[in-house]
Amino acid sequence: MTTADLLALVEDLNRRDEIDGILVQLPVPAQVDSKRVLMAVDPAKDVDGFHPMNVGFLSTQRPGLVPCTPAGVMEMLRRSNIPIAGQDAVVVGRSDIVGKPMAMLLMNANATVTVCHSKTRDLPGVCRRADILVAAIGRTGMVTRDFVKPGATVIDVGMNKITDRAEFERFFRGNEKREQAFAKNGSTLIGDVHPEVAEVAGALTPVPGGVGPLTIAMLMANTVRAAKLRRAAAVPVG
């Protein structure tokens, strides 16, 4: 598999009218230029929402395709009747896949948004201001109780695997269900949020079973949306 092979495949999929969504599942083999392949995907079929054109559409509030994970978080907030407009939202992590589009969606929904990252001073202090706190850092249980204002909504986008017994005990000692699963599988999944946060948060998404399934659902939603947008664009204008 070469870059040229993948480009040819993407171009074929771009051309075919019966294809509505294209997703390049990363990582691609090391010899493939992933950026070139991703850029080759027709923005109108880019159901991941990662193409710069869709990033620009999101920022400028034009119709386009929005990355699945942050779109799923918005869906979750809305369906749970969590107020967004006028709320203080803090997003920890500034990835292209989650942090930045998440911040943009929250801002477009009239939250006052702060984006934190590895260079942020007093991360717990900044996070404690949040009415809505989104953790998307990829660090096992890093968001502890002291990061969370009592009653805040905490969204845990992290998905980290624990295989070490001592680490397991640090987070899940006394949790029977987790103990059984860990004994059986030799591992368990944990987010970026420490389980102790459940004691202070007003609402907290579980890991696994929280943001993850929604991401997949939004991929389907994006595919339907892509189909509709393409049909709408295909209608001759006058």
Add this chain to the structure above:
Amino acid sequence: MTTADLLALVEDLNRRDEIDGILVQLPVPAQVDSKRVLMAVDPAKDVDGFHPMNVGFLSTQRPGLVPCTPAGVMEMLRRSNIPIAGQDAVVVGRSDIVGKPMAMLLMNANATVTVCHSKTRDLPGVCRRADILVAAIGRTGMVTRDFVKPGATVIDVGMNKITDRAEFERFFRGNEKREQAFAKNGSTLIGDVHPEVAEVAGALTPVPGGVGPLTIAMLMANTVRAAKLRRAAAVPVG
């Protein structure tokens, strides 16, 4: 002048190799579909940096063209040796032209960035956290002393015209130079920042003569950059 006329002109300019930069000076006549015209500009010649593709390039840190006003602010911060990484930056205003790209540039430079807007609760309080405060709201002298942490760097992007004598006196009473100019011209320019902020800020950009001239300089810089990027892209890749 119709939308079709302007589209034809833009397409001609896109095609001509000796043209490196295209800028659609807004507002266009009411009957023209400005969004369609703006979208028609080749992103590689879009020296305003407003095309969604360039917005996406900025967000994903790919090489592209960056809107002039926020690019000028970054240039000013760097040349004045204002630290950015790890600093708390607050941007007031979330326009596509200034607020959003400004936030993105500051975030890319490792500041912890908060974007405020009309729905923000306790705007003075949020602004007071800022080491770097960027005001881009278009409201005459709205940012008063109580918005500013002593020693903070304050960037005034606003450009508002005062013609009313009482309003003039509220901001500039006792300022001889302004008095003379106002008496002569019947108007004066003021930013979004109240002049009293000079007493608390560590650094403050003047209006006029601060961000404005830099915006124009960056338009020239963008044109040179566009030329270089196009030449680089034209080099055959093996």
